[in-house]
Amino acid sequence: MSAMSALTSDSATPANAGTSPVAAVLSAPAFSPLYQQIKALMLQSLQSGEWKPSSAIPSEMDLAGRFKVSQGTVRKAIDELAAENLLVRRQGKGTFVATHAEHQVQYRFLKLFPDDGDPSSEGPAQRRIVDCKRSRASTEVARALAIRAGDAVLQVRRVLSFATVPTILEDIWLPATPFKGLTAERLTDYDGPMYALFETEFGVRMVRAEEKIRAVLPDAQQCALLKTKPTTPLLSVERIAYTYNDAPMEVRRGLYLTERHYYRNALN
Amino acid sequence: MSAMSALTSDSATPANAGTSPVAAVLSAPAFSPLYQQIKALMLQSLQSGEWKPSSAIPSEMDLAGRFKVSQGTVRKAIDELAAENLLVRRQGKGTFVATHAEHQVQYRFLKLFPDDGDPSSEGPAQRRIVDCKRSRASTEVARALAIRAGDAVLQVRRVLSFATVPTILEDIWLPATPFKGLTAERLTDYDGPMYALFETEFGVRMVRAEEKIRAVLPDAQQCALLKTKPTTPLLSVERIAYTYNDAPMEVRRGLYLTERHYYRNALN
DNA sequence: CAGTGGTCTAGACCACTGG
DNA sequence: CAGTGGTCTAGACCACTGC
16 A cells, blocks of 8 residues: 555555665664654755745645654654744644745844834844955865855855944955856845845755854054044854755855944753 | 643643634734743753752653653653753663763863864863962953942953963953852862862853954963964954853853864854 | 553544635 | 644653663
């Protein structure tokens, strides 16, 4: 039964009934629960674009039928995807593909807050695109983006100001191929988080990121753009952002002025 | 049946069967799933010290019997407590109260890593207690610790060095009452994370923390302790650490030298 | 081998949303 | 009202640990 199922185990004999011959031979157990397999299949639907950002995915009962498993198993797969912020559950409405657009929780990856802790107190950020050009990847950028040194990249430089005070200077490197057609105009005209534009215009959804933070002093050019003195220490925030499958899709280096702001982090 | 149960709903009629009269009157629904109530009860056992760090809690079946609910409901409560790092599950062995002692994952709250990313490359940190004295809480410290300004606090200053290079200067404020008896000797002699000592000696377990990070320049005294120049920018890391119940139990201000290290953060 | 946590099922009912 | 996610149960079997 369920001969067409792409899954390892049979629905009539749950959970890899009787360790498979393969597993018995391999030194690595390679045991994978059913819900992990369903999760992997759902990830493919997200990655392939079958399920688009902000749209609803099939109901739990639908998916249970499609995958020939019980609702509870689908539930557990969705639970994990929701915990990773790939899906959003809304009781009574359905389960939706997460997005960087819409919602209050814009700027999900920006951890800089004004001293009073209330982002709304200073209104929306003013964004100025300083530069947007094609260039070639340095060895460092290439390594971070998992491409070859010298490959084409798009390079963006911008300044974010809060309450008219220049506060963030960012240099951004993007692989040229997925982001073909990105221009300064498009960045300037778009009203919303940059990652939302990446989703809608280029089908690239940033899923997670890692940041390395240091304290630095700005050089002359950076001082000019941020209108600071060369003796004012700044936060250097190096970010690598990843799409599905842990594929790096952006390198970003931010310089944060922390005289009236701080970088907030929660330790659990 | 189950007349002795401390829970809201009856095991024969699951999940608040028929919205309670109280809830119908109150404007706030005040609906709480069974597993949340079990979770709260388990939190009490942790908080009261009935279940001690690193020891095993009763098995899921035991708890299910004790609370007169099914194993699945207990499971969901434990799942959440494990996700919050309060419990640790070990298949085949049991569920254990998490601790800052033992295990590789020491220094869970320290996010500073050497440039090569491998904490083991530079060996264990050398710790030097510079000072440990009784004093009175400033208004800032008092607010953070939820005590009154002028209340007694313990103040600790220490320097951490990696590969003999002074790298972290920390000022720590602790409420005097729970930490009565803490001395410089005890801190110096103890071999392990400070939070592990807090657990074993004072029964205070740090559960989570929040950090505010800025870039600063050191003053003369800080320069002397870290052996740096006054023009070397440093990371200022202000931490408030909380025990159970979101009760703040420590304020800490760290100065991190980031010439050969970086503060790592994962964005999800 | 017994005991633990981990997975899976089938079915029931509840809470929430929208037409 | 139908449809969705959310909770709860009862029971079965699997994977892992240690005696």
